[in-house]
Amino acid sequence: MNCLKKSEDSQTYSKKVHPVETKPTSELKAPDGGWGWFIVLASALTHAIIGGQERSGGILYLELLRKFNKSSTETAWVTSLSGALRLLCGPLASFLGSRFSLRKVSFVGGIFLSLGFLLGSFSDTLVWFFFAYSFLGGFGKSLSYTSCLVAVGRYFDKRRGLAVGLATAGVGIGMFIFPPLMEWLFQTYGFFGGILLMSGISLNLCVFSMLYRPLHQYQLTVKTSWETPSPQVDQEHVELLPATTKVNECETEDNNTKNNQLSKTVFSPAPVTLGVTPERPNRVSIAHSINYEPITSRNNGCLPSLKRFLLGNKKAENNQPLFDCTLLKDLHFALFLFSICLQTLAFQSVSIFIPPLAKQRGVDTMNAAFLISILGITDIISRIGISSILDLKYIKPYRRYCYTLICFLNGLIVFLYPLAFEYSEFIAITAAYGFMSGAFVSQKSVIIVDLLGVEKLSSSFGWTNCFQGLGALIGPPIEGM
Numbered sequence: 077m078n079c080l081k082k083s084e085d086s087q088t089y090s091k092k093v094h095p096v097e098t099k100p101t102s103e104l105k106a107p108d109g110g111w112g113w114f115i116v117l118a119s120a121l122t123h124a125i126i127g128g129q130e131r132s133g134g135i136l137y138l139e140l141l142r143k144f145n146k147s148s149t150e151t152a153w154v155t156s157l158s159g160a161l162r163l164l165c166g167p168l169a170s171f172l173g174s175r176f177s178l179r180k181v182s183f184v185g186g187i188f189l190s191l192g193f194l195l196g197s198f199s200d201t202l203v204w205f206f207f208a209y210s211f212l213g214g215f216g217k218s219l220s221y222t223s224c225l226v227a228v229g230r231y232f233d234k235r236r237g238l239a240v241g242l243a244t245a246g247v248g249i250g251m252f253i254f255p256p257l258m259e260w261l262f263q264t265y266g267f268f269g270g271i272l273l274m275s276g277i278s279l280n281l282c283v284f285s286m287l288y289r290p291l292h293q294y295q296l297t298v299k300t301s302w303e304t305p306s307p308q309v310d311q312e313h314v315e316l317l318p319a320t321t322k323v324n325e326c327e328t329e330d331n332n333t334k335n336n337q338l339s340k341t342v343f344s345p346a347p348v349t350l351g352v353t354p355e356r357p358n359r360v361s362i363a364h365s366i367n368y369e370p371i372t373s374r375n376n377g378c379l380p381s382l383k384r385f386l387l388g389n390k391k392a393e394n395n396q397p398l399f400d401c402t403l404l405k406d407l408h409f410a411l412f413l414f415s416i417c418l419q420t421l422a423f424q425s426v427s428i429f430i431p432p433l434a435k436q437r438g439v440d441t442m443n444a445a446f447l448i449s450i451l452g453i454t455d456i457i458s459r460i461g462i463s464s465i466l467d468l469k470y471i472k473p474y475r476r477y478c479y480t481l482i483c484f485l486n487g488l489i490v491f492l493y494p495l496a497f498e499y500s501e502f503i504a505i506t507a508a509y510g511f512m513s514g515a516f517v518s519q520k521s522v523i524i525v526d527l528l529g530v531e532k533l534s535s536s537f538g539w540t541n542c543f544q545g546l547g548a549l550i551g552p553p554i555e556g557m
Contacts, residue, residue: 111289112231116239118284119224120246122182125281126189126217128250129274130159132258143267144202154206160549161214162221163420166541169222170534179288182223186281188216193275197268220281222541225521227288229533234467237475237522241463244518248456252449400535409527409536413543419483419516420547426490426513430506439499447502451510458514466519479516479523486512 133155140151173181192213199205225243232239261270404410430451434444462482466475489509496502524536 108232108234110231112228112239114287115224115227115231115289116243118287119228119243120249122220122224122281122284123244123246124250124253125277126162126221126250127247128254129258129278130155130162131247131251132254133159135255135258135262139262139267139270140202140205144205146202150202154202154210156548157206157210158214158217160545161210162217163541163545163548165215165218166222166545167535167538169218169541170226170538172219173223173226174534177288177290178223178227179285179290182220182227182285182288183282185216185219185221185223186279186283186285188219189213189281190216190275190278192216193271193278197271197275216278216281218541220285222538223285223288226534226537229521229525229530229537230291233530236525237463237467237519238460240522241459241461241518245456245459247517248452248459248514251452251455400532400539403528403532403536403539406528409524409539412523412527413539415483416520416540417543417547419486420544421550422487422490423513423516423547426509430493430502433493434499434502437497437502439502443499447506450503450506451513454507454510455514455517458511459518462511462515463518463522466522475519476523476526479519482512482515482519486516 137151137155140146140154141148144151169181169185189212192209192211195208195212196205199208225240228239228243229236258270258274261273264270265273404413430447431444434447435441465471466478471478486509489505489512492505493502496505520540521533521537524540525533528536
């Protein structure tokens with residue numbers, strides 16, 4: 077480092093600048109658009125992959141029966157537990173998303189899901205495939221699924237219902253694409269090739285996660301709000317004023333010694349301030365004397381970075397405990413969780429029993445299978461249409477009551493299935509059920525924000541998924557009784 081010397085006129089100059097502060101990102105509102113629409117797109121594609129794979133559980137179930145020749149009960153646990161773990165691990169996924177970032181957590185989720193398929197393709201026993209696909213894959217789906225919806229909720233406020241509806245509409249797209257795709261993969265490439273290709277498709281979740289830009293980064297990129305306006309600097313009237321302190325002359329005999337000491341220490345400039353001189357308000361005093369301070373915590377290799385990644389940012393505003401049990405003290409939220417558990421307990425079985433019931437009533441196999449397509453079409457229409465209606469200015473204050481009515485009608489429609497005997501009756505009841513169930517699923521995170529606020533969306537959505545998982549886990553045994 078070169079030594080500082082006095083100039084010929086023996087004057088040193090200093091630069092005075094007022095510190096500029098920015099508002100905390102927590103005070104800034106959701107953009108309600110902009111980059112948020114790319115997050116909606118990524119979330120919809122994530123739902124298409126995860127939802128499509130789960131809706132193809134019947135195809136995978138038949139292939140596992142053929143491959144391992146085990147009982148129906150043992151084989152059914154593979155697909156059912158994978159979906160249950162996606163929901164049960166919600167609190168852990170929410171905690172990780174708050175501790176690190178939604179982008180990182182969703183990326184790791186794609187890796188876990190792909191790894192589950194990859195290890196499952198080499199399995200020789202159902203137990204090994206159960207471990208690989210149900211546990212690793214289910215945990216990976218939980219990380220990606222939770223992160224994508226929380227990211228959408230943070231980027232939207234006034235149009236949150238519409239954004240979440242568009243994001244979750246990807247499930248309907250997956251219902252059309254993945255069942256025939258998985259069937260074709262198994263017929264063309266066999267069990268090993270089909271599962272291996274599903275592993276590659278799952279890696280797209282890592283690509284989608286790259287679009288989950290943290291909200292504070294987006295806000296700093298697009299707009300910076302200043303607490304105090306900075307003075308306008310006229311480049312033609314910049315005056316250099318003598319500094320109040322002088323820099324000591326470097327002794328030539330100490331040059332080598334000081335330079336050796338300086339080369340072993342890393343320096344950083346102290347904060348610089350910009351200000352208007354009192355004598356001449358229209359001119360700026362600029363100083364050139366900079367205090368150098370040694371930096372004790374610099375990047376000293378990969379270990380500190382790894383430690384920061386594993387431990388997270390302890391000063392982050394959105395830190396939360398692993399299980400925020402204080403949310404359960406809220407009576408409205410506790411009742412909401414209980415109703416979600418009961419709804420999911422019955423919701424999981426309806427789509428499974430519709431085709432067998434229709435066939436039992438004399439409907440042919442193709443028309444009975446088409447009822448699932450009708451269910452998917454009305455589901456997509458509802459997720460977008462009902463979400464837009466509930467976002468209207470005059471309806472939004474009563475959105476919670478509308479959601480309660482939707483849940484009631486969703487359960488009431490199921491009682492109509494035993495009364496159906498004609499195919500047209502099955503079509504009407506299935507269309508109505510798909511319409512209500514689409515609104516029920518898509519508005520969960522929106523109602524959570526209405527109940528607790530967006531600052532608690534991450535942890536509360538994790539609890540919601542957990543109670544959904546309980547319903548999905550205890551539902552099949554109860555239905556089999």
